[in-house]
Amino acid sequence: MSKKDSTQNEHLEKIDEIDQIIHSPTRLKILIVLAEVVKADFTFLVLTTGLTRGNLSANLRKLEEVGYVTIEKSFVNRVSRTMIQLTDHGMKSLKSYQADMQMIIHALLSELES
Amino acid sequence: MNTTDSHIKLETELKKKAFLSFHNDGIIDILMGWNLAVIGVSLYLHNLSLLSGIIGLAPLLFYGLLKYKITLPRLGHAQFRTRRSFSVWLVGAVGGVFLLAAIIYGFFINSSSGFVRPIAFALLGIALTMVLISGFNRILAYAILIPLFFIVGFGLRFLSPEMIVATGGILMVVGIWMLTKFLRTHPIQVEEENLV
Numbered sequence: 001m002s003k004k005d006s007t008q009n010e011h012l013e014k015i016d017e018i019d020q021i022i023h024s025p026t027r028l029k030i031l032i033v034l035a036e037v038v039k040a041d042f043t044f045l046v047l048t049t050g051l052t053r054g055n056l057s058a059n060l061r062k063l064e065e066v067g068y069v070t071i072e073k074s075f076v077n078r079v080s081r082t083m084i085q086l087t088d089h090g091m092k093s094l095k096s097y098q099a100d101m102q103m104i105i106h107a108l109l110s111e112l113e114s
Numbered sequence: 115m116n117t118t119d120s121h122i123k124l125e126t127e128l129k130k131k132a133f134l135s136f137h138n139d140g141i142i143d144i145l146m147g148w149n150l151a152v153i154g155v156s157l158y159l160h161n162l163s164l165l166s167g168i169i170g171l172a173p174l175l176f177y178g179l180l181k182y183k184i185t186l187p188r189l190g191h192a193q194f195r196t197r198r199s200f201s202v203w204l205v206g207a208v209g210g211v212f213l214l215a216a217i218i219y220g221f222f223i224n225s226s227s228g229f230v231r232p233i234a235f236a237l238l239g240i241a242l243t244m245v246l247i248s249g250f251n252r253i254l255a256y257a258i259l260i261p262l263f264f265i266v267g268f269g270l271r272f273l274s275p276e277m278i279v280a281t282g283g284i285l286m287v288v289g290i291w292m293l294t295k296f297l298r299t300h301p302i303q304v305e306e307e308n309l310v
Contacts, residue, residue, distance in 0.1 A: 036194075037192045037193060037194055038192075038193040038194065039192070039193050040190065040191070040192035040193070041190045041191045041192070042190070043187070043188075043189065043190030043191075043303040044132070044189065044190030044191055044192045045190070046190070046303065047135075047189060047190060048132070048192075079187070
């Protein structure tokens with residue numbers, strides 16, 4: 001195996017190590033919006049991400065399971081309100097994902113150019 | 115562009131989108147129109163009494179309630195970080211300086227000079243440019259344009275009570291049209307129990 005092939009394999013292996021929870025476009029979109037606010041309610045997320053309520057709900061549950069977001073349900077004047085907030089763990093994971101992706105893309109582009 | 119820059123840009127865009135959507139309901143336009151109309155009627159009747167002031171300002175007390183009942187259930191709520199970009203501060207500071215200059219000029223300096231007209235229009239032009247730069251932010255627009263409307267209008271002696279009432283009426287019609295459109299395009303979002 002040539003040196004170039006070995007480097008390529010290393011980068012391909014790094015792709016396998018990428019956080020698959022964040023790598024989903026839907027969840028990535030949700031996390032990016034949440035990273036820009038202190039907290040947001042369910043309706044705000046529906047409108048900013050453009051996701052359906054069911055899809056958003058299912059993905060938020062997954063993000064909550066891994067501890068990336070916290071979900072608080074309350075009642076304001078008998079109307080249900082759900083506030084969602086990105087956790088510190090979620091923020092760290094998002095930054096780490098961003099760094100990993102940048103590194104992989106940079107490495108692959110350098111190889112293509114060489 | 116580095117990561118911090120792209121985050122700031124995204125946050126600014128998100129904030130701008132949320133802020134503009136939040137004020138696209140026409141409520142502020144209806145209330146501003148009402149206030150102008152009341153001021154116009156008061157001037158027409160030569161009556162700037164406490165009562166007309168109360169009638170004019172009363173709807174502003176309902177502003178928060180209307181937003182809470184009409185806008186929030188439709189657009190949702192997000193708490194943004196308080197970070198402000200330098201350009202926002204700069205636009206705000208320049209706006210403040212020009213507004214102050216316009217107020218001082220309009221109220222305290224005798225307007226017999228031949229420079230009144232060009233200066234007044236220059237101020238109005240700068241205000242309009244700033245409003246456009248800020249993405250037609252309604253609050254900023256009204257905060258700048260309403261005082262200038264009176265300062266320039268009275269300074270140049272072309273503003274009559276009828277014109278103030280007509281301007282208020284136009285704003286109210288525009289506001290009602292916007293509110294109707296907003297209610298049609300943004301159905302109320304009720305959270306279902308089984309979601310999340």
